[in-house]
Amino acid sequence: MHDLHDESSDEALGPSRSQQRRDALDILKLAETLAALSEAELARVPLDDELREEVRRTRAVSSHIARKRQNQFLAKQLRKLDEEAVEAIRYALSVDREKAHRETAAMHRLETWRERLLADGDDALAELIAQHPGADRQHLRTLVRNALAERKANKPPHAFRELFRELRELLDDSA
Structure with missing residues (x-):
């Protein structure tokens, strides 16, 4: 059969x-x-x-x-x-997606630190300095104080942005 x-x-x-x-x-x-x-x-x-x-x-x-x-x-x-060309395209897209996710996560970490510094003051600053001993404590404290004063007076966020830049440099150097 x-x-x-x-x-x-x-x-x-x-x-x-x-x-x-x-x-x-x-x-x-x-x-x-x-x-x-x-x-x-x-x-x-x-x-x-x-x-x-x-x-x-x-x-x-x-x-x-x-x-x-x-x-x-x-x-x-x-x-x-051919299949290899399609896979190369998919791979390039996935690499870009992964890179974007990493950059977004890093941005969120920076924003979280900035908000913690503004909300918790010296306690958050002490924790940041403990994790990154090379940080300039006085400069960061001044930026936090100025950012809070800007926020209270509804002024443009110059120190707020400068604090973000300082944190980015500090965390990028340690990475």
Whole structure:
């Protein structure tokens, strides 16, 4: 008796329709992601000039339906690439995402320290100095005092910003 569903026939048929659809949707999402990038972000993605120009054309379309159609066309162009090229694009996008997450986390740490210094005063400053012995205690104390005075008088936040810059230099040096 001949088995209609042997393994050699599966290999000849290739991926299932469901898998083909998932792959096509993945490429469409990739096309939409590329179209959403800024020019600086796009410059870091390994694309040939034609494809880069296609991304720019897609980005320029403002009508919802036309943009959807243009995204589909961009996805069609991406499907023509070999698997290694598509993976290189995905990798570049993931590296940018990870870098952005790290930068955002660092920014939050700085803002948290600044707010702690403004709210807790000398206690927070003592903790910061303990973690970073090379910090200029007097300069930081002066910036905190000036930032609080600016906030109280509704003045522009010069010392507030300067305190952030000092903290960034201090924490970057220790990293």
